[in-house]
Amino acid sequence: MVLLGSFARVRPPRDRWADAALAGGVFVLAAVGGVGPLVGEREEPWPVTVFGLAMIAAASGALWFRRRRPVAVALGVLAATAAYYLVSVYDGPLLVAFVVALYAVAAEGLLRAAVALAALSVVAVGVGTLAGNEDVNGVALFMLTGWLVAVVALGWVRHSRQAYVHEVEQRAAGEERLRIARDLHDVVGHHISLISVQSTAALHRIEKDPTQARTALAAIKSSSREALRELRATLGVLRQVDEEAPTAPPPGLARIGELVESARSAGFDVRAHTSGEPEPLPTEVELAAYRIVQESLTNVTRHSRATAVTVHVSHAPREVRIEITDNGRGPARTVPGSGISGMRERARALGGELATGGGPDGGFAVRARLPHGNGASPQS
Structure with a gap:
């Protein structure tokens, strides 16, 4: 042996x-x-x-x-x-x-x-x-030339094919790395922001109002547990062959209520509205909508100094429109690292668009249009 x-x-x-x-x-x-x-x-x-x-x-x-x-x-x-x-x-x-x-x-x-x-x-x-x-003789020389030209051509075709396949694989790997990085940014950034807000509140209230401090600590526990769960799901694509796949359903519009409750526990007055006739959506549209709402609420906790946020989801026959507005500082808070570029990439990947700017009440607004009439299979 x-x-x-x-x-x-x-x-x-x-x-x-x-x-x-x-x-x-x-x-x-x-x-x-x-x-x-x-x-x-x-x-x-x-x-x-x-x-x-x-x-x-x-x-x-x-x-x-x-x-x-x-x-x-x-x-x-x-x-x-x-x-x-x-x-x-x-x-x-x-x-x-x-x-x-x-x-x-x-x-x-x-x-x-x-x-x-x-x-x-x-x-x-x-x-x-x-x-x-x-x-x-001359005929044999002519035939030899033809054979050699054909051999060179065949070899070059093989090289071109291999180069094309390699380029496609590299592009796919780059897009996958970008997607994973974007998901990690959305998941970790959102929950860490909420944990930061709640821990600050707990420190201020721990002596004056122990009950409120306990509430903030409970919210920190919940946010950290949710962050770990989503982080494991995001990193599931990198798991070993013998590991079990995550069994939790992917984030979607049905779980936006969880985001709203998390933001409320951080001290924000958050209101969510839905209009139109909901219908089964492709998984990628569900995930993009969830991440856009998640990142928008994260930016509110980080940059806006807002007290109230409104989340509106509008269903149309072939698209979903999302609008998140607050009463914070307005467009001046659009700073590098806010995740807006990641939200735009998600919308564009689906053939949609995302715009940011001033809200109707002087705050900040994120408006996204996500089409789903592209033949994608709906989420089961």
Whole structure:
């Protein structure tokens, strides 16, 4: 068992086994195709035969390194192939090795090097044809050129495809990181703000009004428990495979009442209104609406010096409109880090919009429009 474990640690990666298999396959193909010197009547001296086999082995073996040094390998294979065809009187299929090496150069994105190598090989064969090589005529040279162009094109297509897939994966990873960061900001910022307000109130009331202090401490306990629960749900996407998924439902419009009660426990006069005919909404719309209300109430506790807040949710056939207004300091409080950019990103991601500015009573207002007539499946 120890020996098996040691072998598992030192064995090459799977792609290296594939490289070795390819090099061995090309060697077998070229050696079998050029087996003429070993059977039948001899047409060349033994030293020439040994040299030809050595060139076959060198060209085939070099393919094992084609991922690490594609251009150098292609040049070496081209030199070995040229030496083989110049010395041996037998026309073996060693050209396959150069085709594989040329494809590897193009597949690595080295288009100029691949074109230069293909042109160099065509020129070399053309010079040999002009010098009196009867094995290659003009038609064969033309066909060789077409084959090499096709090999370079196929390699470049593969490289372009891989680059596109990599770019898509990078973009998706970036968007996922942004979403997680935005959720963490909304969840942690909201509850920490409420805890800060409640702890300040508790400190001021702990001696004069112990009952109110206990109420504030109970609100701190509730806010911290809710913060931990939502933080675990947000970080659930990063959990290990063997961990259990969070079973709590995702935040949505049905839980806005919890936000309102939390803000009220922090000393704000919060009123919530709903108009229109509620209907099942896509999960992403529910989450965006909840986070916008959450972040708006967080900004009220942090920046507004307000005493009253109004939350209005309006349902329309193909969209939801949300408006949060307060009687605080107004637009002057729009400061960096307020989370407004994150709310705008949520709205834009759904094809909607979000505007901020002065409220009807001189305070601050957040107005969001979240369309949901986009074919998304409703929340079950």
